Each structure stands twice: as structure tokens, then as C-alpha cells.
Amino acid sequence: MNLFSEIGRYIIFMKYVFKRPERGRVFWSMLTREMNLIGIESLVVVILIALITGAVTTVQTASQLASDSGVLPPSLFPMEIVGSVVGSSSILEIAPTITCLVLAGKIGANIASEIGNMRVSEQIDAYEVMGINSIGFVSLPKILAGVIMIPCLILVSVFLLMVGGLIAAKLTGIMTMDQYVTGLRSSFVPHYVNVLMVKGYIFSFIITSMSAFQGYYTKGGALEVGEAGTKAVTRICVTILAFDLIIAKLLL
Amino acid sequence: MIQLVDLNKFYGDKHVLRNINANFYPGVANLVIGASGGGKSVLVKTMVGLETPTSGQVLFEEQDYHNLEYDKQQALRREIGMLFQGTALFDSLTVEQNVEFPLLMFSEMSKEERMERVNLCLSKVNLHNANQKVPSEISGGMKKRVGIARAIALPIKYLFCDEPNSGLDPLTSRVIDNLLHDITKEFGITTIINSHDMKTVKDIGEHIVFMHQGQKWWEGSKEELPEAQKSNPELNAFVKASF
Numbered sequence: 001m002n003l004f005s006e007i008g009r010y011i012i013f014m015k016y017v018f019k020r021p022e023r024g025r026v027f028w029s030m031l032t033r034e035m036n037l038i039g040i041e042s043l044v045v046v047i048l049i050a051l052i053t054g055a056v057t058t059v060q061t062a063s064q065l066a067s068d069s070g071v072l073p074p075s076l077f078p079m080e081i082v083g084s085v086v087g088s089s090s091i092l093e094i095a096p097t098i099t100c101l102v103l104a105g106k107i108g109a110n111i112a113s114e115i116g117n118m119r120v121s122e123q124i125d126a127y128e129v130m131g132i133n134s135i136g137f138v139s140l141p142k143i144l145a146g147v148i149m150i151p152c153l154i155l156v157s158v159f160l161l162m163v164g165g166l167i168a169a170k171l172t173g174i175m176t177m178d179q180y181v182t183g184l185r186s187s188f189v190p191h192y193v194n195v196l197m198v199k200g201y202i203f204s205f206i207i208t209s210m211s212a213f214q215g216y217y218t219k220g221g222a223l224e225v226g227e228a229g230t231k232a233v234t235r236i237c238v239t240i241l242a243f244d245l246i247i248a249k250l251l252l
Numbered sequence: 253m254i255q256l257v258d259l260n261k262f263y264g265d266k267h268v269l270r271n272i273n274a275n276f277y278p279g280v281a282n283l284v285i286g287a288s289g290g291g292k293s294v295l296v297k298t299m300v301g302l303e304t305p306t307s308g309q310v311l312f313e314e315q316d317y318h319n320l321e322y323d324k325q326q327a328l329r330r331e332i333g334m335l336f337q338g339t340a341l342f343d344s345l346t347v348e349q350n351v352e353f354p355l356l357m358f359s360e361m362s363k364e365e366r367m368e369r370v371n372l373c374l375s376k377v378n379l380h381n382a383n384q385k386v387p388s389e390i391s392g393g394m395k396k397r398v399g400i401a402r403a404i405a406l407p408i409k410y411l412f413c414d415e416p417n418s419g420l421d422p423l424t425s426r427v428i429d430n431l432l433h434d435i436t437k438e439f440g441i442t443t444i445i446n447s448h449d450m451k452t453v454k455d456i457g458e459h460i461v462f463m464h465q466g467q468k469w470w471e472g473s474k475e476e477l478p479e480a481q482k483s484n485p486e487l488n489a490f491v492k493a494s495f
Contacts, residue, residue, distance in 0.1 A: 131332075
């Protein structure tokens with residue numbers, strides 16, 4: 001199937017996602033369940049990745065500054081630059097993009113295979129026969145929960161990336177905590193937070209809507225359900241990176 | 253009453269339903285029979301709206317189902333119950349919640365009223381003490397019964413059953429057949445059963461549509477079947493092969 005017909009199907013799919021839910025109380029209970037699954041159950045992986053990535057970024061940046069590049073002697077670089085680099089890159093790139101790429105693997109694959117399994121076991125047909133808008137019923141709570149919870153996870157990630165860097169700075173002794181914090185503060189640009197949030201909302205929509213789309217149109221059996229999960233993750237990752245570039249170009 | 257008028261369905265170049273005209277009557281068990289690949293499942297899926305016909309009409313009480321406005325079509329769907337071949341129970345919900353689901357979505361009943369209706373439907377299908385089990389904890393026959401209970405939870409007018417006996421032992425198959433027969437008579441609904449089990453035809457079949465190679469090959473009552481076999485070699489071969 002070519003790219004344009006796939007995009008067309010995705011647009012038609014989204015038209016049905018945003019139809020008014022049949023029953024508010026059922027929708028709210030599904031939304032809270034999904035918020036828990038997407039948000040709370042992803043917290044541990046986000047914490048671990050943020051702390052480790054923050055520490056690695058700090059150590060590697062310090063190492064690069066300490067090595068003789070031939071441009072300037074290492075002694076002329078103030079170590080505050082490390083905090084500055086970690087702070088900016090955390091807000092602009094690592095927190096939104098790396099976190100969302102990881103969540104694409106966790107949440108995206110989960111949504112695609114869950115909906116794919118509902119499709120091949122005729123549960124989606126059962127909703128349709130009952131007169132329920134099955135696209136909206138199975139997808140909207142997941143998409144909305146993702147758009148609410150993933151930006152929150154990204155904010156947690158930003159904070160922990162910086163904490164991870166601070167811990168690495170302290171434990172390895174490559175700089176003082178004051179130098180690190182001074183670097184962080186000096187590089188802070190409030191507009192970067194806008195970029196972070198724009199990326200967070202767009203990426204979370206991409207993760208949840210594309211995986212729901214992929215799962216909904218699964219055909220076949222268990223093998224195809226697995227393939228739907230893999231295909232969803234691959235496509236989400238490529239789309240996130242493409243939008244990362246577009247947003248950076250437009251907002252910076 | 254449901255009427256099919258010049259119904260055709262193509263998948264690409266493949267003509268799977270060929271100019272079908274048939275009637276399905278209220279208060280009787282209407283059976284669609286035929287060999288695998290004869291178009292029975294596509295026919296039922298087209299009738300309930302899971303597939304769109306390439307041409308022709310499916311008339312529910314003279315309303316052209318596939319050309320109704322979206323809201324009217326959804327309202328009509330709420331009068332349809334369906335028992336799927338694989339039961340299609342919601343696997344994250346308990347038996348009780350599965351049966352309660354249509355009531356929760358489309359009725360204004362209180363929790364107590366819903367539970368009363370759920371227990372009534374479960375007792376109709378002779379299913380007791382399984383309310384809190386999830387589908388993975390119950391047998392195939394029990395799943396079929398939960399599927400029937402869910403299908404009749406709302407006051408439906410039409411019940412579609414896609415291969416209700418598939419994967420069941422002969423004894424459980426007869427139990428399911430009898431349940432479908434009793435429910436059809438008690439509620440006066442139009443029941444359409446898609447089956448290749450001639451035992452079902454013999455036990456509960458009243459009005460029969462025989463499908464062969466995507467065409468309606470024969471339509472009539474169970475009493476007319478032996479006579480039709482004499483002049484219809486395909487029907488005769490199917491019936492004889494089934495016993």
C-alpha cells in the first residue's frame with residue numbers, strides 16, 4: 001500500500017476517533033485506566049533512563065572538553081560549560097525525543113498489539129454490531145491518556161536528567177556541584193520549555209494515534225498482531241525523528 | 253423480517269456473493285447452510301453491516317440498512333445481537349461485565365436493574381456461579397452461552413449466529429441449538445444461524461437458505477428439504493456428506 005493511501009486511511013481513522021463518545025461514564029473509567037497504564041506504569045523506565053542518560057551526557061561532555069581538541073587548550077574551557085550543555089540538550093532533545101522513542105517501544109507496541117488482538121478475536125466487530133463507534137471507543141481513551149500523561153513523563157525526565165548529571169559530577173569528581181548548577185542556570189532559556197512542551201504533545205499524539213491505527217487495521221492472527229506492534233514502533237520512531245527536525249527548524 | 257434484494261459482494265475481482273434474494277422471518281430459526289467457502293460468513297457479515305455490499309440491499313422491516321444515515325444505522329444496530337464464531341467476549345471483563353456491557357452503554361438502568369437483567373440473561377442460558385470469572389477461565393461451551401446472554405441483554409429484534417457450534421462437542425452443540433431455539437420462540441426475534449451442521453438443521457431449522465459458490469442455491473422450509481434434494485444435486489451432496 002502506498003504512502004498516500006496510508007495517510008488517507010489515517011486521516012479517515014482520526015475523523016472517527018474524535019466523534020463524541022457514546023457513554024461518558026464508560027469513557028471516563030477507560031480514560032483513567034489508560035492514564036494509569038500509560039503514565040504510572042511507565043514511570044520506572046522513564047526514571048531509570050533519565051538518570052542514566054543524564055549521567056552519561058555529563059561524563060562524556062566533560063571528557064570531550066578535557067581532551068585536547070587542538071583548537072583551545074583544555075584548561076581554557078570553564079567546567080560550567082558541562083552543566084550548560086547538559087541543561088540545554090536535556091530540555092531540547094534528550095527529554096522529549098529519547099523519552100518518546102523509548103515510550104514508543106513500550107506504549108506504542110502495547111497499544112498496537114492490544115487493539116490488534118481485539119481485531120483478530122472479533123471484539124471490535126462485536127462493538128460495531130452493537131452500534132458503537134469502535135474506532136473512537138478503543139482509541140480515544142488511549143490517545144487522550146497519552147497526550148495527558150506523556151508530557152508529564154517528559155517533565156519528570158527533564159528534571160531527572162539534570163539530577164543524573166549532578167550525581168555523576170559529584171561521584172566522579174569532574175567538577176563541583178556549584179560549577180554544574182551554575183552551568184545549568186546560565187544556559188536556561190525559557191523559550192526552550194515551550195519547544196519541549198510542543199514536542200511532548202506532538203510526539204505523544206504520534207505514539208498513541210499511530211499505534212492505535214496500526215492495531216485497528218490488523219488482519220490475520222497472532223503472527224500479524226506481533227507484526228502490527230513491530231510495524232507501529234518502527235513507523236512511530238521515524239515519524240518522531242522527522243517531526244523533531246521540523247519542530248526544531250520552525251521553533252528555534 | 254429481513255429481505256435481501258439483488259445482493260452482490262466483490263473482493264477485488266472475486267465475486268463472493270452473487271445476486272442474492274432471500275427472506276428471513278421473525279419468530280423462526282432461519283438457517284444459512286452450505287459448505288465452507290460458499291459465502292455464508294460474508295453474507296451474515298454483510299447483513300449485520302460489518303461488510304458493505306457492492307450492490308443490492310439488505311432491508312430490515314423495509315429500511316435499507318446500508319443506506320441509512322449514520323445515527324439511524326447505529327440505532328438499528330442496537331436492535332441486533334450477534335453470537336460470533338469465536339464468541340468475541342471482551343477478555344478484560346468478567347462474565348457479568350460482558351453481559352452488562354450493552355446495558356451500561358445503551359440503557360438508563362440503575363446498577364441494581366442492570367444486575368437483575370444480567371442474572372436473568374445468564375439464567376436463560378443456564379449459566380450459574382460464573383459471574384466473576386473471566387473468559388479465559390471458562391470452557392468453549394460456556395463462552396458461547398455468555399455470548400448468547402450478552403446478545404440478548406438488550407431487547408433485540410434480530411439475532412445473528414455465526415457457526416454457533418464450531419469447536420463444540422456434539423452434546424454441547426445440542427444445548428446451544430436448543431437455547432437458540434428457545435430464545436427465538438420466547439422473544440419472537442428473527443434469528444439467522446449460519447451453520448454447516450445438518451444436525452442443527454434437523455433439530456431447530458425452520459426456514460433454510462442453502463448457499464453454494466456464492467449463490468443462493470435453494471430456499472425453503474425444513475419439510476421441503478427432502479423433496480428439494482431429489483432435484484438439486486449440490487444440496488443433496490451437501491446433506492448426504494453431513495451425515
